[in-house]
Amino acid sequence: MINNIILAGVGGQGILTIAAIIDYAAMQKNLFIKQAEVHGMSQRGGAVESHLRISDREIYSDLIPRGEASIILSLEPMEALRYLPFLAEDGVIITATKPFVNIANYPDEKEVLENIKKTGKKVQFIDAEAIAKEAGSIKTENVVMIGAAADYLGFTKKELRESIRAMFSSKGEAVVEMNLRAFEMGIEYSGERKTENEKC
Amino acid sequence: MVKEKELLLGAEVIAVAAIDEGISGVYAYPGTPSTEITTYIQQSEIAKQKKIRSSWSANEKTAYEAALGMSYAGKRSLVCMKHVGLNVAADAFINSAVTGINGGLVLLVADDPSMHSSQNEQDTRFYGRFAFLPLLEPSSQQEAYHCVRHAFQLSEDVKLPVIIRITTRLSHSRSVIERTAPVEANPLNPETDKFKWILLPANARRRYNALLEMQKQLTELSENSIFNKEITGTGDFGIIAFGLAYNYVMEINSAHQLNIPVLKISQYPVPEQKIKAFCSRYSKVMIAEEGYPIYEELLRGFFDNGKFTGRLDGTLPRTGELSPDALAKALLNKTNVTQPVPEIVANRPPELCQGCSHRDLYEALNIALESYENKHVFADIGCYTLGALPPYNAINTCVDMGASVTMAKGAADAGIHPAVAVIGDSTFTHSGITGLLDAVNDKTPMTLIISDNYTTAMTGGQDSAGTNKLQQICEGIGVETAHIHTIVPLKKNLEENIAKLKAAFDYEGVSVILACRECIQTLRRKNSKK
Numbered sequence: 001m002i003n004n005i006i007l008a009g010v011g012g013q014g015i016l017t018i019a020a021i022i023d024y025a026a027m028q029k030n031l032f033i034k035q036a037e038v039h040g041m042s043q044r045g046g047a048v049e050s051h052l053r054i055s056d057r058e059i060y061s062d063l064i065p066r067g068e069a070s071i072i073l074s075l076e077p078m079e080a081l082r083y084l085p086f087l088a089e090d091g092v093i094i095t096a097t098k099p100f101v102n103i104a105n106y107p108d109e110k111e112v113l114e115n116i117k118k119t120g121k122k123v124q125f126i127d128a129e130a131i132a133k134e135a136g137s138i139k140t141e142n143v144v145m146i147g148a149a150a151d152y153l154g155f156t157k158k159e160l161r162e163s164i165r166a167m168f169s170s171k172g173e174a175v176v177e178m179n180l181r182a183f184e185m186g187i188e189y190s191g192e193r194k195t196e197n198e199k200c
Numbered sequence: 201m202v203k204e205k206e207l208l209l210g211a212e213v214i215a216v217a218a219i220d221e222g223i224s225g226v227y228a229y230p231g232t233p234s235t236e237i238t239t240y241i242q243q244s245e246i247a248k249q250k251k252i253r254s255s256w257s258a259n260e261k262t263a264y265e266a267a268l269g270m271s272y273a274g275k276r277s278l279v280c281m282k283h284v285g286l287n288v289a290a291d292a293f294i295n296s297a298v299t300g301i302n303g304g305l306v307l308l309v310a311d312d313p314s315m316h317s318s319q320n321e322q323d324t325r326f327y328g329r330f331a332f333l334p335l336l337e338p339s340s341q342q343e344a345y346h347c348v349r350h351a352f353q354l355s356e357d358v359k360l361p362v363i364i365r366i367t368t369r370l371s372h373s374r375s376v377i378e379r380t381a382p383v384e385a386n387p388l389n390p391e392t393d394k395f396k397w398i399l400l401p402a403n404a405r406r407r408y409n410a411l412l413e414m415q416k417q418l419t420e421l422s423e424n425s426i427f428n429k430e431i432t433g434t435g436d437f438g439i440i441a442f443g444l445a446y447n448y449v450m451e452i453n454s455a456h457q458l459n460i461p462v463l464k465i466s467q468y469p470v471p472e473q474k475i476k477a478f479c480s481r482y483s484k485v486m487i488a489e490e491g492y493p494i495y496e497e498l499l500r501g502f503f504d505n506g507k508f509t510g511r512l513d514g515t516l517p518r519t520g521e522l523s524p525d526a527l528a529k530a531l532l533n534k535t536n537v538t539q540p541v542p543e544i545v546a547n548r549p550p551e552l553c554q555g556c557s558h559r560d561l562y563e564a565l566n567i568a569l570e571s572y573e574n575k576h577v578f579a580d581i582g583c584y585t586l587g588a589l590p591p592y593n594a595i596n597t598c599v600d601m602g603a604s605v606t607m608a609k610g611a612a613d614a615g616i617h618p619a620v621a622v623i624g625d626s627t628f629t630h631s632g633i634t635g636l637l638d639a640v641n642d643k644t645p646m647t648l649i650i651s652d653n654y655t656t657a658m659t660g661g662q663d664s665a666g667t668n669k670l671q672q673i674c675e676g677i678g679v680e681t682a683h684i685h686t687i688v689p690l691k692k693n694l695e696e697n698i699a700k701l702k703a704a705f706d707y708e709g710v711s712v713i714l715a716c717r718e719c720i721q722t723l724r725r726k727n728s729k730k
Contacts, residue, residue, distance in 0.1 A: 010548065023207055027376065033207060035374040040232035040317030041658065044583065046550035061451035062373035065524040067536030081545045085538040102551060104590070107544045115542045 002055040003154045004064040006083045009075035010100045011043040017142045017167075018073065019050050024163040025155045026054045036062040045102050049083055054154060071152050073145060075128070076100045077112045084119065093121050094149045094190075096128040096141070124148055124190050131185050140182035147186020157187065205378055210370040211236035213341045213377055214280075214308055217348035219246055220382040224275035224303075225253040227263035229630060230659035231282030232317035233371040234310035238280055239662070250385065256656070258665045259601070259630040260285035264292040264307070271305040271361075272397065274389030276352050283311040283322050288601065288631065290327070296361050297331040298399060298407045302391040304352035305361040310371050313491055313521040317368075319581075319600070321519065323491035324365045328468055332411050334418050335363040335468040336427060337443035341375035343466065347427065349380070354421070358414060367490055369521060370444055418469050425467040428474060433461035438482035440465060440475065442495065445488035448527040456532060470495065479507070486510055486530065490522055551586060557717035558584040560689035560697075561622075561651050562592040567694075568701035569618070576616050580604035580632070582624035583658045584651050595622065602631025605648055609639045612646040618705035619646040626656040629666035633673060639710045640678040647704045647711045651689075653719035661722045674712050683711040690717065 005022070007015040019035055026033050036051040051064045066085050072093045074080035080095040087093070093116060099109050116123055126148045132141040143164060150157055164183055168176045208216065215237045218226065228238040241247045241254045257263035260281040267279035279289075286293060286309050293307065309327075312318040328335035336351055338344035344366065351362040395403050422428060431450075438461045441449040446464045453460050463478045465471070479485050479499070487496035487510035496510040509515040515530045516522065528535050552559050561584075569575040579585055579595035580603060587594040597607060604621040605628075612619035623632050628650050639646055650670055656662040666673060674684050685704060687697045697715075704711035 011550065023374070027205070027207060033374065033376055035207075036369060037209075037372050037374070038316070039236070039372050039660075041550045042316070044550035044553060044586065044658075045548075047548040059375075060447040060454065061524045062369050062375075062447065063523050065451065065455075065528060065536065067538040078545055079548075081542050084541055087538065103546060103548055105546045107546060111544055115544050118542075119539060 001154075002053060002057070002059065004069045005052040005054075005153070006064065006069045006072045006086050007050040007052060007074075008072060008079040008083055009048060010079065010102065011038075011046050011048045013075045013100065014142050015048065015050055015075060018146055019052050021143070021146055021160070021163045021167050022052060022054070022153055022155070024166055025153075025159045028159065028162070031056055032059050034059045034062045047079060047082060049079075071149060073149050075141070075145065077109075077116060078107065081112070081115055087121065091121055092124070092152055093119065094124045094126065094145070094152070096145060097125045098127065098129050126186065126189060128186075131189055132182055135182035135185050136178040140179050143179045143182040144186040144189075147183040147188075148190040150183075150187050151190075205376050207374050207376050208341065209236055209372060209374050210341050210344055210366060211310070211372070212240045213344045214348055214364070214366070215240035215244070216379060217345045218278045218306070218352075219244060219250070219252065220379055221304075221349045221352045222276055222383045222385040223252060223278050223352075224385050225267070225270050226278045226280065227257050227267045228280040229257050229260050229263055229285060230656050230662045231285050231310075232659055233312060233368040234280045234282045234285075234308065235659045235662070236371070237308060239660070256663050256665065260289040261292055264289040264296070267305055267307075268292060268296050268299075268301070271301040271303045272391050274303045274391070275386045276304040278306050278308060280308040280310075282318065283309055283324055284318060284320065284600070285309075286324060286327055293327070293361075294331050295399060297333050297411055298404055299397050300359045300407070300411075301355060301361055302359075302389070303386050304355040306348065306351045306355060306364060307361055308348075308364045308366070311365060311367045311491060313367055319598075321491070323494060324363065325468065325491060325494055328363050328365070329494075332415060333360055333363055334358065334421070335365055337365045337466050337468070338370065338427075339444050339446040339464065339466060341370065341373070342377045343427065344370065345377050345379065347466070350427075358418065358421075360411075360414070365443065367444055367521065415469060419472060422467045422469055422471040423473055425471070427466035428471050429464050430474070430478065431462040431464065433459045435460065436482055437484045437486070438463065438478060439486045439488055440478065440495070441488045442466075442490065444490040445522050448522050448524050449488050451524045452527045452531050458531060460531070465495075475499075483507070484509065486515060488516060488522065488527070493518075549589060551589065552583060553720050555720040556583070557653055557689045557715065557719070558587060558651055559592075560691060560694070560717075561649070561715045562587045562594040564687075564689065564694055564697040564701060565620070565622070565649070566592065566594055568698045568705070569620070572618055572705070574616060575618060575620070576611060577620045577622055578604040578608040578611065580621075580623040580627045581658075582627050584622060584624055587622070601627055602635055605632045605635035606638065608646045608648070609635065609642070609644045612644045613642070617645060620705070621646065621648045623648065623650055624657070625650055625652040625654065625666050625670060626664040628670070629664070629673075633677065636674070636679070636710070637677045643709050645708045647701075647707075647713065649713040649715055652714055652716045653722075654716075655719045655722045657719045657721065661719060661725070670714055679710050679712050683707055683709065684714065685712070686714045686716055688717055689715050
């Protein structure tokens with residue numbers, strides 16, 4: 001068993017927080033982890049990605065081979081498309097819908113979403129920012145995304161909740177509760193979307 | 201001691217291994233992808249308890265020499281830098297192979313193939329050969345732990361500095377590692393052999409011969425090293441995989457059950473007998489190196505017999521870091537067919553942060569230069585190199601640490617006016633001061649702008665050696681106080697700053713502008729702590 005996850009975003013959006021929460025769950029189960037990150041110049045508002053690999057056997061490559069990622073989990077819609085060559089045939093795209101516009105030639109927002117739909121992959125769009133605000137703080141956006149992806153990460157929701165608790169416990173119970181709320185809302189929202197999609 | 205498991209970056213693994221192996225000090229100048237090693241030690245509670253010295257050095261050369269001094273005193277020291285940093289430290293480094301060491305000295309160099317955050321992709325293994333020193337090149341985070349621990353012992357056994365070469369991918373990738381029992385630091389035990397340490401030609405010749413004689417023993421150690429191992433397989437085709445390349449080879453070899461025999465090399469000088477024996481068994485051998493095709497070139501030799509493939513014949517890409525995909529293409533003759541990146545996806549290059557002082561400086565600089573016909577801005581290495589990109593397009597050069605000052609000087613000597621240098625505070629103290637002294641001594645008509653944000657920003661906000669000292673440094677080496685001006689790069693000061701810049705350009709001698717405002721990132725971090 002190996003789960004290859006591409007985490008995508010823009011430098012400063014905090015994809016490593018998502019990675020850290022998944023890592024914690026993997027470590028509790030004594031799984032092997034490799035997590036390649038981008039440090040340095042690109043962290044200044046550039047495109048950043050993390051290759052997260054979790055397995056019950058030794059992992060050799062720090063990088064995911066093309067076509068072998070089971071998920072692209074992106075905090076930004078255009079960034080979800082950037083790593084498309086890594087996605088497996090039956091892979092899933094889970095992406096926040098709000099564009100992060102820090103370049104003059106950012107493409108038309110609707111066209112970006114159309115392109116994601118056109119991939120023919122299973123897609124989940126999440127208005128993570130709005131949900132995070134509702135959960136109590138825009139800072140919980142990453143945890144909303146984990147909720148939205150919860151079915152695909154290889155861990156039970158209980159295991160992920162424990163990770164979130166461990167991750168934020170040093171910041172006090174109120175912060176833990178807020179993040180758990182964000183997680184549940186992410187799950188709920190993606191569930192609603194799924195039923196909607198099924199109806200269509 | 202209970203074996204504890206930790207999820208660490210490759211760089212952090214180097215740090216914990218060095219702490220466990222009893223170092224008394226780490227010396228370094230920040231540089232991607234090596235910075236996190238020293239940062240980890242600076243923040244480690246255990247390192248604090250053990251009183252391991254860890255503050256930043258002014259540059260890689262001062263770092264290396266201080267590490268050598270600690271070794272002279274009998275203690276173990278680690279010195280860390282990025283690949284191009286070794287160019288700066290090369291004088292000390294090459295000569296330390298001739299002196300040899302006393303306490304264990306390990307030089308950790310982090311190379312950056314594909315130039316994710318660098319100007320070139322030079323391969324430190326060349327420096328290993330150049331200096332005749334042993335070099336370890338781990339293929340995984342766990343192996344990096346063992347390599348560092350072994351390197352200090354090896355260094356003291358052979359009385360030579362030992363190099364560890366990692367690359368970006370290992371340094372910036374996390375994995376779970378297990379630590380083993382720590383050892384105590386060495387006691388103070390200064391060297392007494394002056395013949396060894398005073399490199400007068402007579403001594404140096406003797407020492408150099410001794411170094412060359414050591415090579416046989418070093419090769420012998422590599423023949424028996426646990427880091428060099430053979431993975432058996434079938435068929436008439438074998439692969440020699442060096443360092444991290446081993447991971448990519450094994451990813452494809454195991455995922456596709458190719459069962460190709462592999463010789464993994466992680467300790468240098470290379471084990472010649474092992475390589476000869478391996479190559480004699482197969483009619484074709486692929487050489488996979490994460491870096492320059494150094495050993496491929498050597499194995500092919502002048503009279504290339506067609507036995508070897510690798511980066512030189514296009515089986516693997518000639519430049520950049522390797523990847524599982526590059527190996528899949530070489531070994532399977534195919535890569536997974538996947539969806540391409542849609543054309544709509546735009547590049548998203550890095551940019552100066554919103555609110556960054558360099559933005560306001562470049563805005564003022566561009567306007568101040570508008571009226572001059574002949575304007576050239578010589579910039580340097582740091583966040584402010586991003587002034588090369590739109591909307592500023594403000595700089596003409598960026599070559600190496602400190603080159604802004606001296607290139608502006610040379611260009612001014614040739615007749616360019618205004619010749620403007622832009623350098624950051626940390627880069628100025630790293631390698632800019634001596635260049636400024638040259639300009640002062642020549643009364644060169646040039647303007648040096650030190651964009652002082654009180655930190656080493658590009659690598660994440662490390663302490664900067666010149667903070668609160670820049671005015672005195674410039675005065676101390678002879679810049680006239682009347683021609684050192686401080687500006688605060690803010691929108692509200694735009695007109696005033698333009699005027700001061702223009703006045704500086706028009707002075708027929710060395711003028712310095714100190715553009716001072718705190719880095720927006722370090723300021724934010726300080727405020728959020730409050």
